[in-house]
Amino acid sequence: MNPLNAEEVQSSLGQIRPRLLGFARLQLRSAAAAEDAVQDTLLAALEGASGFTGASSFQTWVFSILKNKIVDEIRRSSRTKADVDSESALDAAVSDLFDDRDHWAEIPSAWGDPHASLEQKRFWEVMDACLTNLPASPARAFMMREFLGLETTEICKELSISTTNCWVLLHRARIGLRECLDLRWFGGRAK
Amino acid sequence: MMSCRHATEMMSQGQDRRLSFGERVSLRVHLMICVGCRNTLNHFRFLRDAISSHPWKL
Numbered sequence: 627m628n629p630l631n632a633e634e635v636q637s638s639l640g641q642i643r644p645r646l647l648g649f650a651r652l653q654l655r656s657a658a659a660a661e662d663a664v665q666d667t668l669l670a671a672l673e674g675a676s677g678f679t680g681a682s683s684f685q686t687w688v689f690s691i692l693k694n695k696i697v698d699e700i701r702r703s704s705r706t707k708a709d710v711d712s713e714s715a716l717d718a719a720v721s722d723l724f725d726d727r728d729h730w731a732e733i734p735s736a737w738g739d740p741h742a743s744l745e746q747k748r749f750w751e752v753m754d755a756c757l758t759n760l761p762a763s764p765a766r767a768f769m770m771r772e773f774l775g776l777e778t779t780e781i782c783k784e785l786s787i788s789t790t791n792c793w794v795l796l797h798r799a800r801i802g803l804r805e806c807l808d809l810r811w812f813g814g815r816a817k
Numbered sequence: 818m819m820s821c822r823h824a825t826e827m828m829s830q831g832q833d834r835r836l837s838f839g840e841r842v843s844l845r846v847h848l849m850i851c852v853g854c855r856n857t858l859n860h861f862r863f864l865r866d867a868i869s870s871h872p873w874k875l
Binding site: 644645648649723724727728729730733734735736737740741744750753768769771772773777778792793796797800801803804807808 | 820821822823825826829830832833834852853854856857859860861863864865866867868869870871872873874
């Protein structure tokens with residue numbers, strides 16, 4: 627196969643730019659910081675594009691550049707008071723789901739056929755709102771795990787946290803998303 | 818008997834590491850009698866499927 631030509635590189639980058647931006651916004655929580663990270667990523671991608679023959683491996687590689695830029699940015703910036711407050715709020719919300727013996731205060735209901743929702747545009751708007759509502763740290767850990775497919779050991783290393791802390795973040799993210807989707811999307815439908 | 822809170826932690830970790838034999842047995846016993854945790858396990862699995870078909874995904 628021939629290496630991607632300049633035109634293919636341009637069109638490939640143009641195609642994934644909105645996804646890069648969406649991912650960066652969710653991870654960095656700032657439109658300006660996300661814009662910067664994506665700009666840097668696209669520049670680095672243009673420079674390194676010559677080694678690639680297929681658009682799909684090229685795009686995967688571009689996402690890995692963005693991930694590194696995001697991790698650098700997360701390391702540079704310190705946690706704000708808003709981050710800390712939002713994490714305590716999620717902790718409290720998770721605790722409220724259970725009674726004093728740690729059993730369900732309210733038993734979660736089945737969601738029927740949730741996969742049918744994946745076809746609906748409105749579902750993704752709700753999902754993105756739920757992801758954005760999560761505090762930054764659990765949201766980052768969760769998206770690195772599920773969207774980028776990293777192993778927990780890698781996530782811990784990238785975010786400089788312990789493995790146990792990583793599992794705690796992922797658990798909170800999943801519980802928080804479950805609650806949010808239950809409330810804003812599946813609630814009432816499945817019953 | 819495992820608490821529901823602990824069961825949700827095991828179900829979450831089960832998506833990130835291989836649970837030990839003991840953990841798997843206690844979780845399975847808990848799931849047999851707890852419909853709330855069975856539903857939650859399905860929800861966690863759905864979350865994984867959903868994100869892997871996210872519109873941003875390549």
